[in-house]
Every structure is written in C-alpha cells, then in structure tokens.
Amino acid sequence: MSSSRFYVLIPCAGSGHRAGGVQPKQYRRLAGQSMVAHTLDAFRALAGRFAGVAVVVSPDDREVQTALPRFPATGEYLLRVGGLTRAASVRNGLAALRQKGAGPHDWVLVHDAARCLVTSSQIEALIAACEHDAVGGLLAQRLADTLKVSSTDSRATQTLPRADKWLAQTPQMFRIGMLLDALERVGDVVTDEASAIETIGLAPLLVPGSAQNFKVTFPEDFALAEAVLLGRKKAMA
Numbered sequence: 001m002s003s004s005r006f007y008v009l010i011p012c013a014g015s016g017h018r019a020g021g022v023q024p025k026q027y028r029r030l031a032g033q034s035m036v037a038h039t040l041d042a043f044r045a046l047a048g049r050f051a052g053v054a055v056v057v058s059p060d061d062r063e064v065q066t067a068l069p070r071f072p073a074t075g076e077y078l079l080r081v082g083g084l085t086r087a088a089s090v091r092n093g094l095a096a097l098r099q100k101g102a103g104p105h106d107w108v109l110v111h112d113a114a115r116c117l118v119t120s121s122q123i124e125a126l127i128a129a130c131e132h133d134a135v136g137g138l139l140a141q142r143l144a145d146t147l148k149v150s151s152t153d154s155r156a157t158q159t160l161p162r163a164d165k166w167l168a169q170t171p172q173m174f175r176i177g178m179l180l181d182a183l184e185r186v187g188d189v190v191t192d193e194a195s196a197i198e199t200i201g202l203a204p205l206l207v208p209g210s211a212q213n214f215k216v217t218f219p220e221d222f223a224l225a226e227a228v229l230l231g232r233k234k235a236m237a
C-alpha cells in the first residue's frame with residue numbers, strides 16, 4: 001500500500017445560503033482573491049505531494065473561471081459534476097476521479113472550498129497522522145466552551161460532558177474506494193465523509209486541527225476570515 005497516491009477533492013458547488021449575498025460564498029473575494037483561490041493555494045503549496053487536485057462545481061457554474069484564473073494547471077481538474085448536497089458533490093467528484101485514473105487504494109483529501117484558512121502545515125499533519133492508518137481520519141477541534149442542549153424555545157435544558165466531543169473540520173482523508181462505497185451506501189444524509197465511514201462500522205482518526213480552520217458559513221465570518229488572511233500576509237511581508 002506504500003505506493004498509494006494522494007488526491008485532493010474540493011467541493012465547491014454550494015450556494016452559500018446561510019452566508020447571504022449575491023454570489024456563492026466560495027467566490028467572494030477576501031484579501032485580494034476569491035475564497036476558493038486561497039483554499040487552492042494551501043494545496044498548491046504542497047503540489048509535489050498530490051497526483052491530482054480537483055475542484056467540483058455545479059454543471060451550470062459561470063463564476064469559477066473568474067474566481068480561479070489560472071485553473072486548471074497541470075495535474076488539476078475542473079469537475080462540473082456538483083450535486084444538490086455536499087455528499088452528492090463529493091460522491092460525483094470521486095467517481096470522476098476514478099475515471100481519470102485514481103485507484104481504489106489511493107487516498108483522497110476532501111476539503112471544503114469554504115474553509116479557506118487551512119494551512120499547508122495542517123494538511124501535512126493530517127497526512128502524516130493518517131497515511132499508515134487502516135481507516136483514515138480528519139482534522140477536528142476539541143470544544144472550548146460548555147455544551148448545552150436546548151428545548152425548542154431556545155432555553156438550556158441540559159449541559160453535556162464535552163471531553164469526548166469534537167468539531168469536525170476538513171480535510172478528511174480516506175481511501176477513495178472505501179469512501180465512494182460508503183457514500184453510495186449511505187446516500188445524501190451525511191454532512192461529512194467521516195460520517196459515511198462511521199456507518200460502515202469504522203472509526204476515523206481525529207487529528208487536532210486549529211480554530212482558525214473554520215468554515216465561512218454566516219455573514220459575520222467573512223470579516224474574521226479576511227482579518228486572519230491579511231494578518232498572515234503581513235507576517236510574511
């Protein structure tokens with residue numbers, strides 16, 4: 001198995017409903033370029049590592065070419081196979097990667113286009129932790145706050161123990177064949193790849209990520225993401 005290759009799949013076919021705005025959030029410009037361009041840069045910085053980097057967009061997408069002007073470069077794929085759910089976009093993207101020559105034992109790192117603050121060192125940490133694991137795993141974050149259960153009227157009714165709780169992030173890294181099988185079996189109900197793997201009785205490895213690797217989801221998240229990106233630019237200047 002040591003000759004397995006590594007692929008990257010970036011689901012980029014969402015509408016960004018919760019973020020509001022006139023365009024899908026992954027195409028909003030932050031700190032000089034689109035969110036998905038920042039996301040792609042983190043993987044391009046490790047280009048030698050990957051046999052292929054694919055971005056999954058909707059079949060009728062008209063914005064990706066502007067958002068990613070020099071894409072696809074060699075070893076990169078634009079896959080116009082996005083579906084109605086994230087799970088469908090990932091499933092279709094994996095099937096397309098298989099058609100482009102990716103093998104069932106090759107690894108895939110699935111990463112949200114909307115998680116534009118991921119760093120190359122976080123990606124490398126995930127690979128190092130998972131590449132010899134039988135299952136694979138994901139970046140995840142321990143909870144920093146007290147965890148409440150609410151009744152329907154938004155009143156706290158219970159406080160849960162949190163030592164065993166994690167927030168799932170991406171990238172999530174699994175064998176392409178295993179992940180595609182699991183996603184085909186489970187359908188569109190899962191919100192991440194690890195959930196699909198759990199449904200086939202396996203336990204993905206939780207690899208500590210960073211609070212900065214948050215998913216831009218709500219309108220207020222754009223300003224925070226841009227501040228972090230600008231701070232990093234300044235630190236490198």
Ligand SMILES: Nc1ccn([C@@H]2O[C@H](COP(=O)(O)OP(=O)(O)OP(=O)(O)O)[C@@H](O)[C@H]2O)c(=O)n1
Pocket residue numbers: 010011012013014015016017018019026056082083084085086087089090112113114115215216217
């Ligand atoms: N049908 C979909 C839905 C989501 N995504 C992608 O999955 C990632 C994470 O999803 P999320 O934050 O839920 O994005 P949206 O579905 O766009 O957001 P919302 O639910 O607010 O509409 C994003 O990069 C998004 O583009 C996708 O490729 N295909």
Ligand SMILES: C[C@](O)(CO)[C@H](O)COP(=O)(O)O
Pocket residue numbers: 086112167168169170191192193215
């Ligand atoms: C995959 C994910 O980013 C893990 O946290 C997340 O589940 C996707 O977003 P959604 O809002 O659950 O669709």
